[in-house]
Amino acid sequence: AQSVTQLDSQVPVFEEAPVELRCNYSSSVSVYLFWYVQYPNQGLQLLLKYLSGSTLVKGINGFEAEFNKSQTSFHLRKPSVHISDTAEYFCAVRDTGTASKLTFGTGTRLQVTL
Amino acid sequence: DAGVIQSPRHEVTEMGQEVTLRCKPISGHDYLFWYRQTMMRGLELLIYFNNNVPIDDSGMPEDRFSAKMPNASFSTLKIQPSEPRDSAVYFCASSPISGGATNEQFFGPGTRLTVL
Numbered sequence: 001a002q003s004v005t006q007l008d009s010q011v012p013v014f015e016e017a018p019v020e021l022r023c024n025y026s027s028s029v030s031v032y033l034f035w036y037v038q039y040p041n042q043g044l045q046l047l048l049k050y051l052s053g054s055t056l057v058k059g060i061n062g063f064e065a066e067f068n069k070s071q072t073s074f075h076l077r078k079p080s081v082h083i084s085d086t087a088e089y090f091c092a093v094r095d096t097g098t099a100s101k102l103t104f105g106t107g108t109r110l111q112v113t114l
Numbered sequence: 115d116a117g118v119i120q121s122p123r124h125e126v127t128e129m130g131q132e133v134t135l136r137c138k139p140i141s142g143h144d145y146l147f148w149y150r151q152t153m154m155r156g157l158e159l160l161i162y163f164n165n166n167v168p169i170d171d172s173g174m175p176e177d178r179f180s181a182k183m184p185n186a187s188f189s190t191l192k193i194q195p196s197e198p199r200d201s202a203v204y205f206c207a208s209s210p211i212s213g214g215a216t217n218e219q220f221f222g223p224g225t226r227l228t229v230l
Contacts, residue, residue: 034218036221041223043118043205043221043222043223044157044205044207045221046218046219046220090157101159101162102147103159104156104157104159106156106157
């Protein structure tokens, strides 16, 4: 079984500042990792994913994440945020076997202000 | 493609009533997932199907909840009888076949359920 910990429930940041949203996972097997974003009153949409290969993954809207196997982390970063990035961000993990079940973290609310 | 379609978008009902939530997955997707989102518990997987067959229903809270997928293009989540603690946003998601694929899940807009 896997688990995901998002260490920050809320992250306030000023527009154009950099941001990092933290995600740590626990698993006894190899995993795939995902970041999803949820805008107000909408469903979740995929930001980026790590399957294999380069540990630095680039996603949509200027976000990127780095897979660190030794620290079991998959932190999400953006060098300069915009007001429109205000949303809830979810880290998720699944094992690389045949099961399709994703395990989500509890989410981090990113609040961008002027 | 229209994406995952859920109906209704909002549902308000009284305790004890039956509630049926509906989902149409993206055409060609083999997996369908039902999630519940609350402030207290976050996003919880309730059940998922592969090729219309329930694979894992360990997240279904109790016998009042049931889910069906009679065909590849339609699924329902039923709560009978409903209780105030069932109030939440219920999401449906679908995913293409796994076995080496990305397994990205595509989410619907959700159904906001309020049980009075």
